[in-house]
Amino acid sequence: MADRTVHVWGARTPTARGSAWPERVDVHLDGVREDEVDRWVGAACVLCSNGCGCEIAVKDGRMVGVRGRAADRVNRGRLGPKGLYGSTPWASSPDRLTTPLVREDGRLVETDWDTAMGRIVERSRALLDEKGPLSHGFYTSGQLFLEEYYTLAVIGKAGLGTPHMDGNTRLCTATAGASLKESFGADGQPASYDDIEQCDALFLFGHNMPETQTVLWARILDRIEGSEPPRVVCVDPRRTEVAVAAGRTGGVHLAPRVGTNLALMNALTRELLAHEWLDADWVEAHTVGLEELRATVEPYTPEEAARTCGVDADDVRRAARIFGESGAVLSTVLQGFYQSHQATAAACGVNNLHLLRGMLGRPGCGVLQMNGQPTAQNTRETGADGDLTGFRNWENAAHVEELARLWNVDPMTIPHWAPPTHAMQIFGYAETGSIGLLWISATNPAVSMPESPRIRRILGGDQCFVVVQDLFLTETAALADVVLPAAGWGEKTGTFTNADRTVHLAEKAVDPPGEARSDLDIFLTYADAMGLTDRDGSPLVGWRTPEEAYDAWVEASRGRPCDYSGITYDLLRERGAVQWPLGTTRLYADAEFPTSTDYCEDYGHDLATGATTTEQQHRATAAAGRAFLKAAAYSPPHEEPSEDYPLIFTTGRVVHQFHTRTKTGRSRRLHHAAPDPWVELSEADARALGIADGQRVRVESPRGSLEAPARIGPVTEGAVFAPFHYAGAGQANELTMTVWDPVSKQPTFKTAACRVVPLEGD
């Protein structure tokens, strides 16, 4: 097979509009032939949110490669370079954690499980006695399985009773969830990947799909090569592959200045309204808030957008016309919007365009507020992050009551008196020691959080006891007081859900190394050791196996928007991939939204300030099944370029790496394809600063600096781009600042003022 780090999207299989995406099976094996493989084990790839169905090749008790599953609705056999080359090599890496570690005299030393868990329990009990449950914080990931998140949620919410639970999903997809709640009343992706074959226009908002979800992009490229291709509109400050596709298909590339997305969205909305490109009857019947929306967007003429965003006014008109006149529009949204200033309001702006045109729930019509990480959807569903389990509303006493009954605990145990604590706040409490035990699972905040020097100080200090469970001794684990070795993908069984509600079962293929245990087992060990019980003194967590945990979750989801009823392990084994709710390709086909006050997941927020809407205010809207058209005025970013820091620093991803490279950095091929960090400058800025392509530079913000070679590239003038995957001297998050969206509380990675200094002697 061709080297897919070079041919990232593989060979084309052109797809005509309305026809099924053809199969093409991609395989990669490390040093064995296909006929030498002992077993193939069913799974799905966990290296991005796409969830490509695959099988793991096992030879002599080791994972030796992967093969796409032809029948899978998500990928029809395809895998991208990350999935092919990054799925298995990490597992046999010699630096896996194989025993628990505890800190002795300042150093981490090997120990056994009883000792390690004993230390955690001792500290945990002491803190509970002294300060109560608010002394505990949990920070998890977007990479565990549903069963593990649900177990963690029950331990935290019903066992201990702490509101301080969040995931690193806060950093990647909190805005997806928040915008869906604001517009439609509950989380849940309305659209389906099948809409790619049905649409006649595709809008990608801040979504560099060719790099983040390569197989999904291959699917779009196949539409572009087939008959009746869709027109592509790209909103991104960089000239990405999406922008190239926009040019090829007669679409538009809008490159707004970093931090001005909302002004652009308001202008697009205003154009739709001004030309009456809306389904007036549908809007009247199924939405509330049209007049406020009209008033909010009124000042944003195309000329105003041109001034604020630095785009061409006619391009704004053309993009709006494509949205307004196409018969079926599919939109996707990702980090370019989510990690930017006014994130939730901008993402709601995309929902608004679809609501105005009644383009939801029909073939080819829909919104995908994408997830970054493979299992981020499940963190939100189960409530392992700040959400209440099963898309319930923490402010609704009846919802809390329901969970209390299910878990057989006092409703007062379940923290619901205040909004759940978001990640940035959890680290703030850990900084002062107000949280005295912080438990981090499968994530590396020492590299991935904004203002990373501060995060490392918090983790390394004495004020808070830090537990880390992971595959490797990450930069975060190295600072912990107790480190627990975890089993990874292929070494344990569990389910997860991708960005179009498709559930996959990933089975255990091999045993974990040494004494490593699955995250589920680790959480169960803690629950047992703490003696967590329900109201009758029975064990609070009654399950032992992944399947039992999953069945318990199905009960918790019943009757809620994310209802998993009917989707069993057996069904997943039989069909491979199943969307929730069972038998539902698209949500809201009946234009009935989960917005009634008693059912909704959230009463909503003021998009500008983040102030919560009260139950009474929500009732007064009388939405009752109608969606919300919500908007906010644009305000300039928190940190604008100044004389000292004249450029805007922005971060993002590259195709061959995922997150902080815990896995992808251990694939030789992926590592060689993108071994080192770099920073990208526009030609004009490079010329003005006298910087040559390849020259080493230092990028400085008021908070820190990084050093890396410069690349002259397609980034817009005035901006500096750096990938965020790398630790060390090239670590992008040294420069970013602690600011977050008022509603989703997602940190703003995309904007910080900076300056670039050329370095000599290179």
Next chain:
Amino acid sequence: MPHLATYVGLADHSEQTLADSLRAVADGHAHLADVFHTCSQLAGWSDDHRERLAPVVRRYGEEDVAEPERLRADALEYPREGEVGLLRDLQDLHLLATLVHTTWTVIAQGAQGLRDEELLEIARHCDAETSRQISWFETRLKVAAPQALIVTP
């Protein structure tokens, strides 16, 4: 209409007090990024209210009679420290904003009586934003309270 003028003056003054206090709280708790940014943003709203009111102040004059002087609240000059300090500061902001809110209510009533549509529109617009300021103080209080009261050393 000396009393309307008094209230127009009171609106101007209390918005100013609120804006100053918001900025003091923003600076005093600058290490809390959301408090810093949101308070600064809300101070901008109060500045904007004063600008909108300026032509009306010119029209009615800014009467400074003795009686409502007692209604005037002092700005919060010295923000308190720590998590419990933040609670108190937010409560103070809430009080100041409530004075602004009731002042706009009074002015809106007067404007209706006078059929002064310009003033009515200003009062309604500003009061709606004042309510949003108050909602944020309440939301942030709820967030901060449990940890501040129970766990903070």
